[in-house]
Amino acid sequence: MKRYTISTDDQCIHYEVIHRPAVTRRIHLEINDEGNLRVVAPRRMRQRAIHQTLQKRAHHVARFLVRARAQQQDLQDYCYINGEEHLFMGQRYPLEILQHGQKAGKVDLIAGSIQVRARDCSSAGTKSRLENWYRQQAQKHFAERLIVFGQAAPWVGDETPPMRLRRMKRSWGSCSSKGLITLNPHLVKAPSSCIDYVIAHEVCHLREHNHGEAFYALQEQLLPAWRREKAHLQNKGHIYLQM
Numbered sequence: 001m002k003r004y005t006i007s008t009d010d011q012c013i014h015y016e017v018i019h020r021p022a023v024t025r026r027i028h029l030e031i032n033d034e035g036n037l038r039v040v041a042p043r044r045m046r047q048r049a050i051h052q053t054l055q056k057r058a059h060h061v062a063r064f065l066v067r068a069r070a071q072q073q074d075l076q077d078y079c080y081i082n083g084e085e086h087l088f089m090g091q092r093y094p095l096e097i098l099q100h101g102q103k104a105g106k107v108d109l110i111a112g113s114i115q116v117r118a119r120d121c122s123s124a125g126t127k128s129r130l131e132n133w134y135r136q137q138a139q140k141h142f143a144e145r146l147i148v149f150g151q152a153a154p155w156v157g158d159e160t161p162p163m164r165l166r167r168m169k170r171s172w173g174s175c176s177s178k179g180l181i182t183l184n185p186h187l188v189k190a191p192s193s194c195i196d197y198v199i200a201h202e203v204c205h206l207r208e209h210n211h212g213e214a215f216y217a218l219q220e221q222l223l224p225a226w227r228r229e230k231a232h233l234q235n236k237g238h239i240y241l242q243m
């Protein structure tokens with residue numbers, strides 16, 4: 001299906017168009033299964049007119065998307081049961097929940113599944129073990145990538161920049177004026193190329209604190225494919241934020 005794009009001040013919104021005979025006068029907004037915008041238009045309405053209407057109301061469209069994605073998330077709540085698929089570094093893995101004598105429990109990625117072994121196999125218990133595991137994996141992987149990008153960036157000294165994890169609802173990362181990088185552990189569910197994008201972005205903020213031209217030049221240098229990864233997070237990010 002053909003995709004079109006409108007833009008607001010700070011984001012691009014992609015959309016697809018379908019025509020339904022029952023829709024006679026105005027366009028309707030929906031989201032598809034992937035959380036992207038679908039515009040349902042009257043049968044005779046031209047693409048040009050659809051596009052102009054959407055672009056004029058781009059802020060309204062952006063707000064609609066935020067709300068609709070949140071609702072979609074609600075519908076897809078995880079149950080933390082055997083076989084349910086969860087994301088890790090861009091891949092889906094089924095949960096394999098095994099009763100195990102030890103109270104502390106253990107989570108491992110083994111043979112294509114996320115194996116959770118614990119005495120308490122309840123949904124709540126599995127959820128909290130899985131959250132801890134994501135956090136540990138995020139800590140390990142992000143730290144490794146931060147070393148790589150720190151070394152690739154000439155403006156970063158010999159020491160790897162300090163990093164901490166913090167769960168956030170809308171942001172993947174930030175960089176304080178003192179150079180402390182904060183990363184969202186949910187990001188570990190996204191493909192590694194997206195993780196690299198966020199880390200490279202924050203490493204650029206160590207030199208340039210705002211999003212000026214100089215900042216984008218650094219980002220281009222450190223991760224030339226940043227646009228693609230940014231777009232992926234904008235379109236699919238809500239899936240990784242779901243827990």
Ligand SMILES: [Zn+2]
Nearest residue numbers: 201205210211
């Ligand atoms: Zn930034």
